[in-house]
Amino acid sequence: MNDDIRGQQDEPELLRDQVQQVLRHRVLVAGGLLAGLLAGGWFAYGSVATYESSSEVLVRAATINPYATNGVSVDKQINIGSERQMAAGNAVAERAAERLGRSADDAGDLQGHLQVTNPPDTLVLKFTYVAGAPKAAADGAAAFAQAYLDYRETQTTSTVTNMISGYEKQLDPLAKQREDLLDQIDQLQSDTEKGTALSAQANLLSQITELTNDISELKALDTTPGYITVKAEQPVKAEGLGTPMLIALGGVVGLALGLLGAWLRMIFDPAARSADTVSRALRAPVLGSLPRVPEEPLLAADGALAEQYRSVAFRLAYDRHFADRRRLLVVEPNGEGTTAAVVAVNLTACFAETGMSALLVEADLRHPDLARRLPEAPGARPGWAGREPADGTPWPGGRHIPVDAGESGTFDLVPGIRVPHVARTLTSAATTRLIDQADAPNTTVVVLAPPVLSYADALALVDRVDGVVVVCDPRTVARTALERIRELIDGAGGQVLGAVLHPGGRQRKGRRKPEGAVTIPASPVTAEAVTRDPLSSGTR
Known part of the structure; x- marks a missing residue:
C-alpha cells in the first residue's frame, strides 16, 4: 500500500x-x-481629470516650384528630427505663451504640458497638449502649432531677406562699373580698344544678370513653412x-x-490543511474524513458520523496488511488524545457490528477515563479476564468491562489505570498476551495510546500491532509533525495504515460519568497505593 x-x-x-x-x-x-x-x-x-487635444502640421520646405521633378526633392531637404526639436524648444514656447495671453516666463510650464511626436515615415508633426479643461487643451495645441509655423516662417523670411541684401550689395558695384565702362566706350576711337571694352562690358552684364536672377528667385520663393492638417478640437471626455x-x-x-x-x-503555512498533504506526509492513504457535527457523542449510533466510522472500519477489515492479524493502534499526533479515543471506541463498535469479537485496550495509562464514560453491558467475561498476571504487573490483568454499543452490539474494554512505570507496563509479557488475543479466530483488538509526539508510549506498542491509524485535524497539525510520526513508527518497526481526519473545534460531551457506567474493580496494586515516578505518570 x-x-x-x-x-x-x-x-x-x-x-x-x-x-x-x-x-x-x-x-x-x-x-x-x-x-x-x-x-x-x-x-x-x-x-484630477485631464483632457488632451492634438493638432497636426505638415512640414514643407521653401521652394519656387513645389511641383518640379528635376533635381533633389525639396522634402529631402527637411530633417524632421531637427524640426521636432525646434517645435518643442523655448522659442516656440514663448510664442505660444504670447498667443495664449501669458508671459514668457510661463513658457517652461507650458512645455511641461506639451508633447511633439512624428508619425513614422511622414513629414507630420503632432502637437499634443494636456490640460485640466477641454478648452485649455484645444487652445494650447492650436497655439503651439501656429507658433511653430510662425517661428519657422520668420526664420525662413529672415534668411531670404539677408540673402537678397547680400546679392544687392554685390550688384551695386557691378552696375556702377558698367556705367563707367559705357562712358569709356563712347570716348574710344580705336576699334581694338572698343572691342576690349565691349568684351569687359559683356562680362559685367553677365554677372549683373546672374545676380539679378538670384534676387528674383529669392523674391519669388514660397516661404510657407507648412500646413495645419488637423486642427485642435475640444475633447469630449477626459483622458x-x-x-x-x-x-x-x-x-x-x-x-x-x-x-x-x-x-x-x-x-x-506549517499546517497540512488538506487530505492529500496528510497522505503525502504519512505516505499512507486517508481512510476517512469525519463530518462536522454540533455535538460529537462518544458512541455514534446513527447518522453521517456513524456511517463514516463504518466506512473506515470496513476499509480496515479488508486491508491486506490488517486482515492477517487483527491488531490496530489508534493515536493522535499531540494534544489530549480525546479525538483518538472517540475514533477508537467507534471503530471497535463497528468491528463488533460486523460480528467480530472486538476488544478495546485503553493503553493510555497516564490519563485513563474510558471506563467511566462508556456504559457497561451485562454478560460473561472471557476466560483470560479476571486472572492476575503472573509477573505481578498491575495492568492489564483483572480488568475487563463489557461495553454496550447499542445496535452495534457489545465489545470488551480493558480500561487503563495509572501505573508507576508506564513503559515497563506496556512492554510487559501480560500486555503482549493481551494484544495477542487477536490471534483468535474472528477477533479484533484495537489499542488506544497517548499522543505520539507527547509520550513514547505508542512507540512501545508499535511492534505488537499490525498497523497504526493516525487521527488528526489537517488544519492544525503540522506537516513536519506527521513526517516525524511516520519516521518514529517506521523506526520502531511499525507501519502507518492510514489517517482519519476530523474537523477541529467540535463540541464534545463532558467527561461526566454516564448512566450505566461502571467502576473499575479494585486491583491488588492501584495507582493510589503506589508512589509514582513523575516522569512515568505523565507530568512534564
Missing part, C-alpha cells in the same frame, strides 16, 4: 490540490479584492481609463495580490 502511495502523483492532481489550498484562505483573497476595489475607487474619484475601468482594474490587481498572499500563506 505504502509503495503505491510513494508513487509520483499526477501533476493535474497536485495542481488541483494547490489551488484548493490557496482558495481555503478566503479572507486573504477577499481582503485583497476589497483593497483593490477601494484603491481603484480612490484613484478614480481622487485623481484615462475612466471610473468603471479603474475600479475593475483595481479589483483585478487586488485579486491577484490576494491570491499571491494566499499562495505565500500556503507555502509558509
Whole structure:
C-alpha cells in the first residue's frame, strides 16, 4: 500500500490540490479584492481629470516650384528630427505663451504640458497638449502649432531677406562699373580698344544678370513653412481609463495580490490543511474524513458520523496488511488524545457490528477515563479476564468491562489505570498476551495510546500491532509533525495504515460519568497505593 502511495502523483492532481489550498484562505483573497476595489475607487474619484487635444502640421520646405521633378526633392531637404526639436524648444514656447495671453516666463510650464511626436515615415508633426479643461487643451495645441509655423516662417523670411541684401550689395558695384565702362566706350576711337571694352562690358552684364536672377528667385520663393492638417478640437471626455475601468482594474490587481498572499500563506503555512498533504506526509492513504457535527457523542449510533466510522472500519477489515492479524493502534499526533479515543471506541463498535469479537485496550495509562464514560453491558467475561498476571504487573490483568454499543452490539474494554512505570507496563509479557488475543479466530483488538509526539508510549506498542491509524485535524497539525510520526513508527518497526481526519473545534460531551457506567474493580496494586515516578505518570 505504502509503495503505491510513494508513487509520483499526477501533476493535474497536485495542481488541483494547490489551488484548493490557496482558495481555503478566503479572507486573504477577499481582503485583497476589497483593497483593490477601494484603491481603484480612490484613484478614480481622487485623481484630477485631464483632457488632451492634438493638432497636426505638415512640414514643407521653401521652394519656387513645389511641383518640379528635376533635381533633389525639396522634402529631402527637411530633417524632421531637427524640426521636432525646434517645435518643442523655448522659442516656440514663448510664442505660444504670447498667443495664449501669458508671459514668457510661463513658457517652461507650458512645455511641461506639451508633447511633439512624428508619425513614422511622414513629414507630420503632432502637437499634443494636456490640460485640466477641454478648452485649455484645444487652445494650447492650436497655439503651439501656429507658433511653430510662425517661428519657422520668420526664420525662413529672415534668411531670404539677408540673402537678397547680400546679392544687392554685390550688384551695386557691378552696375556702377558698367556705367563707367559705357562712358569709356563712347570716348574710344580705336576699334581694338572698343572691342576690349565691349568684351569687359559683356562680362559685367553677365554677372549683373546672374545676380539679378538670384534676387528674383529669392523674391519669388514660397516661404510657407507648412500646413495645419488637423486642427485642435475640444475633447469630449477626459483622458484615462475612466471610473468603471479603474475600479475593475483595481479589483483585478487586488485579486491577484490576494491570491499571491494566499499562495505565500500556503507555502509558509506549517499546517497540512488538506487530505492529500496528510497522505503525502504519512505516505499512507486517508481512510476517512469525519463530518462536522454540533455535538460529537462518544458512541455514534446513527447518522453521517456513524456511517463514516463504518466506512473506515470496513476499509480496515479488508486491508491486506490488517486482515492477517487483527491488531490496530489508534493515536493522535499531540494534544489530549480525546479525538483518538472517540475514533477508537467507534471503530471497535463497528468491528463488533460486523460480528467480530472486538476488544478495546485503553493503553493510555497516564490519563485513563474510558471506563467511566462508556456504559457497561451485562454478560460473561472471557476466560483470560479476571486472572492476575503472573509477573505481578498491575495492568492489564483483572480488568475487563463489557461495553454496550447499542445496535452495534457489545465489545470488551480493558480500561487503563495509572501505573508507576508506564513503559515497563506496556512492554510487559501480560500486555503482549493481551494484544495477542487477536490471534483468535474472528477477533479484533484495537489499542488506544497517548499522543505520539507527547509520550513514547505508542512507540512501545508499535511492534505488537499490525498497523497504526493516525487521527488528526489537517488544519492544525503540522506537516513536519506527521513526517516525524511516520519516521518514529517506521523506526520502531511499525507501519502507518492510514489517517482519519476530523474537523477541529467540535463540541464534545463532558467527561461526566454516564448512566450505566461502571467502576473499575479494585486491583491488588492501584495507582493510589503506589508512589509514582513523575516522569512515568505523565507530568512534564
